[in-house]
Amino acid sequence: MxxxxxxxxxxxxxxxxxxxxxxxxxxxxxxxxxxxxxxxxxxxxxxxxxxxxxxxxxxxxxxxxxxxxxxxxxxxxxxxxxxxxxxxxxxxxxxxxxxxxxxxxxxxxxxxxxxxxxxxxxxxxxxxxxxxxxxxxxxxxxxxxxxxxxxxxxxxxxxxxxxxxxxxxxxxxxxxxxxxxxxxxEPEAAAIYCIRVLKEYSLKANDAFMIVDCGGGTTDLTTRKFTAAGRLEEMTENSGEYCGSTFVDREFLKFLARKLGVGAIAKLREHHYSQLQYLLQEFCLSVKLRFDGERETFQTHDLDLEDVCPTIKKYVVGEALKTMEDAEWLIELDFDTVKEFFDKVLVRILKLIKLQLMKTEYPCSAIFLVGGFAQSPYLLKRVREEFNSKVSYIAVPIEPIASIVRGAVYYGLDMDIVRTRVLKRTYGIDITRNWNEDDPINRRVSGSVIDVFQPLAIRGSKVEVNQKFTCILHPSFPEQSIISFPIYTTDRDSAKYCDEDGMKMIGKLTAELPDMHLGKDRPIEFSLTFGKIEILATARNLISGQVYETSFDLEYLD
CATH class of the missing domain: 3.30.420.40 (ATPase, nucleotide binding domain)
Incomplete structure (x- = not known):
């Protein structure tokens, strides 16, 4: 280690x-x-x-x-x-x-x-x-x-x-x-940060809470509980999707393309990107960040293209040009139009939350929205409308935009705070065993044996820091002097063979096998130990006591 x-x-x-x-x-x-x-x-x-x-x-x-x-x-x-x-x-x-x-x-x-x-x-x-x-x-x-x-x-x-x-x-x-x-x-860092606000919502030790990290590009979710011992346990496999706030911007640009022409937006992007960027900034500041989903208080916003993006005028042609000239180059953003920009993105976020709740064994006591997009009042409104009957507290903590980076520092100061994680992949090894009649005939190799995937840690398993997964193996033939353990991972819950789609070899551990006079009666204990930031592979000769080790970074594997 x-x-x-x-x-x-x-x-x-x-x-x-x-x-x-x-x-x-x-x-x-x-x-x-x-x-x-x-x-x-x-x-x-x-x-x-x-x-x-x-x-x-x-x-x-x-x-x-x-x-x-x-x-x-x-x-x-x-x-x-x-x-x-x-x-x-x-x-x-x-x-x-x-x-x-x-x-x-x-x-x-x-x-x-x-x-x-x-x-x-x-x-x-x-x-x-x-x-x-x-x-x-x-x-x-x-x-x-x-x-x-x-x-x-x-x-x-x-x-x-x-x-x-x-x-x-x-x-x-x-x-x-x-x-x-x-x-x-990102959601783990946010969960670490949110530990400090749990008391504000009367949450107790072992109450489950969900973090919904809504950023610019992604929305990431994790469900955790804070134990009485002061440690975080992950309750379900974390999840995420590319449905952050920038996708609201994309819907706005698609709307402009319908108004001004796809070619006009393409030429603006190619030749005057700075004006396109400024146009997006104006939309975000004047409309997106203020939209709360309340029709009664919404005021239609007129976007003056002559003011914020004058160059676009030379690229608009045909019927669109006539329409915009009649409108004096004002783009009207009414309630239903802006709501549609959001809803195409929020429906995906709401689905992620629903699926995360379905995977949780225990009732979820709170949902915390963090990240830059969490500052959207309409996002909070929609999440509350959808899940208030199922979750006691749905809130945005103080300064949600800084929750992740501060949580990262807290994690770096006390890396023992994370007690368990839920595996996002299955880990195991390639082993050789006797072929039997239920196995495919085309996979039988010389000596009537077959190579198969032996899973050790299964996707979705809750793994404690330094938890060990072991199996006992023996030589394939009496004269064997070396044994190899090719280590594989897959994002599937189960697999039979190491050449299936999605399987990836992450390394190999080799151990010596002395005492050949004992034939196959030479047990080897193989184990994978999941640390904070790495997996340790160990092979122990149970007769000689000889130990062989190698490690792999978890950040490359999860």
Whole structure:
């Protein structure tokens, strides 16, 4: 297992689809967490925009809020320096997803999403290191700082491995496999944060509560309970889907395309991306963030395209041009139109919550909405309408936008707080046994034996930290001197063979088999032990006592 480190400071990073932030705390003073509010170009906000501005050579020129576009001006021409900037790059975190290619945001020519992620984290890393130097001069970042990065619940092992590589390239690790990096899922971090508000809702030890983390790109859910011993137990397998607040923006853009023409929006995106971006900002500030779903108090909003996006006029043609000229380039956003933007996304979030409740063994006492989208009053209204009869408390904790990053710091300060997790995959090994008449004839190999998958830990199982799963095996033939244990994982609950679709070998453990005079009577105990951040595979010769071990990072496997 990994050796202990001299950790003095914990930094939590919430790298989000639309907004990102970081927080930090000293191990010597764990009750005081500082959430950064000083960003380039803006102060007083808990997060900054996940946006990059590149020059023509793909060097980062601006990041965060300064990379956003300003309101278009009819009087002030673009400066020569502005012309050197390419269009801002945003939403690049969605390239980690399994969305269809046409659903992922476009990137600049020659720019891949991993470089964008590494570039953004590099810029944030510079600010983090500067902040640490201000607070604790002389602190050795690579020796004394633990970095905890939150990731969506649905990230697979490839996505997490890619994220680790990006973090290393960003300069936040001195080696790729540094033990100073920890991952926790976004809903798990939020659950850790929400522990501190349970008493406000009269929740007791062992009451189940659900975290619904509504971000820009994803909505992630987990159901937990806080034990009397002060530890978190996961009650069900966490879940998630790509249905965050940016998908409301997409519905708005589809609406504009119907009004102005698909070609007009496409040309605006291609040639004047800054104005398209500003148009979206105006919609979010004036309409999306204010919409509460109350028809009686809703005021129709007129979006003046001549003011917020004047360039669009030269791309609108045909009947759409005549219609917009008659409307004096005003787009009317009435109640039903705006409600439809939301409902196409919220129906998916409500379905996720319903499925999560169905999977929970015990009654759920509370639902906490966290993340940036949790600030939407209409989201809270719809969740309460749907689930108030089933759940006693449905609430948004104080500063929900910072709940994940602060929870990440709490986790880094006390990693023992998580007692159990529910496995999202099945783990086992490839074994050889005698072939019998019920087995497929085409799978019989020489000597009338067959290779099969032997599951040890099943998807959906609740696993305690350092829980061990074991099996006893013997040599396949008397003269066998070495035994190998190919270790496989699958997202299916069950599997019979290691070459089935979805099966993946994550490693191999080899052990020596002395005492061949004993023939097959040489038992070997094989086990998988699930630690906080890794799986330990062990083979123990029950006669000689010899032990063989190898480990695999959980962040690459879950």
């Amino acid at each position: 990994r050796k202990k480190s001299d950790i003095r400071v914990v930094v939590g990073i919430d790298f989000g689809t639309t907004y990102s932030g970081f927080a930090l705390a000293s191990v010597a003073n764990p009750d005081t967490i500082e959430t950064n509010e000083a960003w380039p170009g803006i102060r007083g906000q808990l997060k900054t925009n996940t946006v990059l501005a590149y020059d023509e050579e793909l060097n980062v020129v601006k990041w965060g809020n300064p990379a956003l576009s300003e309101k278009p001006s009819k009087k002030r021409p673009s400066s020569s320096s502005d012309k050197k900037l390419q269009k801002p790059v945003e939403l690049f975190k969605l390239h980690f997803s399994n969305l269809d290619k046409n659903e992922k945001p476009p990137l600049l020519p020659g720019l891949d999403y991993q470089k964008a992620v590494a570039d953004y984290l590099c810029e944030m890393g510079k600010l983090i290191k500067k902040t640490l130097e201000t607070r604790w001069p002389g602190l050795d970042f690579y020796k004394h700082v633990r970095v905890v990065v939150t990731v969506p619940a649905e990230y697979n092992e490839y996505a997490k491995g890619t994220m680790r590589t990006c973090i290393y390239k960003a300069g936040l690790l001195d080696t790729l496999n540094s033990d100073k990096l920890e991952f926790t899922t």
